[in-house]
Amino acid sequence: MNRQTPNSKSQGPCGKRIKNPKRIIENAKWASCQGFSLLAFGFCFLHSPAWGEEKLAPLPVQLPKPLFEGTPKALKGLNLAKPRGNEPFMAPEGVKNVALNKPVKSSDPEPTVGELKQVTDGDKEAVEGSYIELGPGLQWVQIDLQAVYSIYAIMMWHFHKEARVYRAVVVQVADDPDFITNVRTIFNNDASNSAGLGVGSDLEYLDEYTGKLIDAKGVKGRFVRCYSKGNTSNDQNHYTEVEVWGLPAK
Numbered sequence: 001m002n003r004q005t006p007n008s009k010s011q012g013p014c015g016k017r018i019k020n021p022k023r024i025i026e027n028a029k030w031a032s033c034q035g036f037s038l039l040a041f042g043f044c045f046l047h048s049p050a051w052g053e054e055k056l057a058p059l060p061v062q063l064p065k066p067l068f069e070g071t072p073k074a075l076k077g078l079n080l081a082k083p084r085g086n087e088p089f090m091a092p093e094g095v096k097n098v099a100l101n102k103p104v105k106s107s108d109p110e111p112t113v114g115e116l117k118q119v120t121d122g123d124k125e126a127v128e129g130s131y132i133e134l135g136p137g138l139q140w141v142q143i144d145l146q147a148v149y150s151i152y153a154i155m156m157w158h159f160h161k162e163a164r165v166y167r168a169v170v171v172q173v174a175d176d177p178d179f180i181t182n183v184r185t186i187f188n189n190d191a192s193n194s195a196g197l198g199v200g201s202d203l204e205y206l207d208e209y210t211g212k213l214i215d216a217k218g219v220k221g222r223f224v225r226c227y228s229k230g231n232t233s234n235d236q237n238h239y240t241e242v243e244v245w246g247l248p249a250k
């Protein structure tokens with residue numbers, strides 16, 4: 001039987017004499033192992049959560065009770081967004097409402113009804129005493145998250161006791177309290193630019209107990225500002241609750 005030992009001289013694939021086949025075999029094994037390691041590293045690189053593929057889970061929002069009173073007023077001529085219903089919104093697992101009990105400022109520092117801290121107090125029921133009323137015309141409320149967060153969703157309830165639509169709703173995120181540095185607009189349904197913040201292409205919507213969900217797509221920021229300019233029932237501006245769902249920024 002023509003069987004070669006590892007130490008014997010043998011023929012290579014090109015017919016040349018190979019002096020040390022054992023060494024060749026070991027090198028081949030080493031190269032194969034390195035190739036596998038590189039392949040495994042590449043697989044991990046592409047699939048590791050550390051590179052931005054967080055595990056997703058439904059946003060754990062607790063909705064208030066529905067409380068529509070009276071007959072909804074006709075909202076003719078408005079091109080409204082379809083109601084979101086109870087469809088879950090997927091966000092990275094572990095997101096929290098980082099606006100809860102955080103400080104609130106406003107263009108109207110003395111609301112006609114309620115106190116500014118109610119915007120982030122966790123109470124989002126539609127009953128009397130659970131919402132604040134700001135003056136007429138363009139007004140804003142601003143939340144200081146007190147740290148930079150990656151923001152995945154903003155939930156907003158203006159007033160969901162009756163069918164109404166708030167006008168010129170604009171939501172911005174910034175790095176500074178004066179909204180000068182790194183200002184990003186994440187929602188704008190002000191089609192006529194009546195707020196002077198630019199023409200918005202988002203649709204107007206009916207305020208409901210399910211809240212307005214804004215997909216913030218992981219934008220990083222510390223300050224959140226929400227604008228409005230009256231509503232279809234009156235010129236005032238109301239807020240029941242604003243939630244900012246995020247994770248500490250990496």
Ligand SMILES: [Ca+2]
Pocket residue numbers: 118119120121122123124130240241
């Ligand atoms: Ca509240």
